[in-house]
Amino acid sequence: MMKTMMKLMKMSELLLILSCVLCVSFCEDDHQDLNIFGCSDSDGEFMYTLDGEEVYYADFNKGEGVYPQPPFINHISYGEGAYEQALTLQQICKANLKNSRIGMKDIPVESDPPSGHTLYSTDEVELGVQNTLICHVTGFYPAPVKVEWTKNGKTVTEGTSINVPYPNKDRSFSQSSRLVFTPQQGDMYSCSVSHPSLSKPLTRIWDVEVQQPGVGPAVFCGLGLTIGLLGVAAGTFFLIKGNECSYPPSGHTLYSRDEVELGVQNTLICHVTGFFPAPVKVYWTKNGKTVTEGTSINIPYPNKDRSFSQSSRLVFTPQQGDMYSCSVSHPSLSQPLTRIWDVEVQQPGVGPAVFCGLGVTIGLLGVAAGTFFLIKGNECS
Structure with a gap:
């Protein structure tokens, strides 16, 4: 065709x-x-x-x-x-x-402003670890848009890039700009989009807010995790040795392309990064039932560290109370990674809380045992 x-x-x-x-x-x-x-x-x-x-x-x-x-x-x-x-x-x-x-000198110019403008990081944020911010704009005509980045109110050009406009099925365009950065606590970034149809730029703000735990919880959590991770380390070592050519995703995010409006068609994007080898398999559900209609997935894209990134999309119409999930399978995973997204509140992952809880539990068991034997030893002296 x-x-x-x-x-x-x-x-x-x-x-x-x-x-x-x-x-x-x-x-x-x-x-x-x-x-x-x-x-x-x-x-x-x-x-x-x-x-x-x-x-x-x-x-x-x-x-x-x-x-x-x-x-x-x-x-x-x-x-x-x-x-x-x-x-x-x-x-x-x-x-x-x-x-x-x-x-065409006397024909009015057709011009449509962007219908969607999102700003997000490709990986989970770790202070001092290089990451990438993506400013995605869609639904505008004609192409292109102009994207400007700032850090703490000052214009940034180093580490920025922008792809060529990509045509959508409705004859509008999409375009993405990237900023490679190293997050530090309190930094604030912005992405401003200019287009002939806009009277002023559209701006999205993204700031670095990584919650720092108090000293007391950090000590208990650290002791517990140390004891717990000693056992985990041995199993991890043999797992890596047995599967040296395969490692799991380092990042898995689920978000909507546009701001959510009930009854207005939107797109969910499930982005996976840091895995090897490619590809991953992505499964979608709505209210617990498998969904295939309206789904798509792009080809894997190589990262600088030789790992891969891949994104799957689900076109949907949000209704109050609906719940969606994106599950990712990969040879390096014993079970799929799953992210939940509902129309009211996006549910955060519970992985770090589980690990910290397990670590603290193991640590407290060790403290209890040490205290018991210390008391018994004093009774004999």
């Missing part, structure tokens, strides 16, 4: 022509192959994506084609003439751009 879309955008400084071709391959499982190209007076864009992941783009500044493909897939090539084809399409695009300016 071939589907061609032409969008003409007129702005004060930028006029963009964007063409997309959507192909569905004839395989056992259908895949979406998307070709995007466009131009302006000073810039151009040409790229191919597969199932939402970028597999080829033309770098017009360096004069070459780039294949940003992970090493675990079979290499996909578009032939030696791919970059030359991109150059030819740029010339055609700029010629059409000139004609479009003449023909």
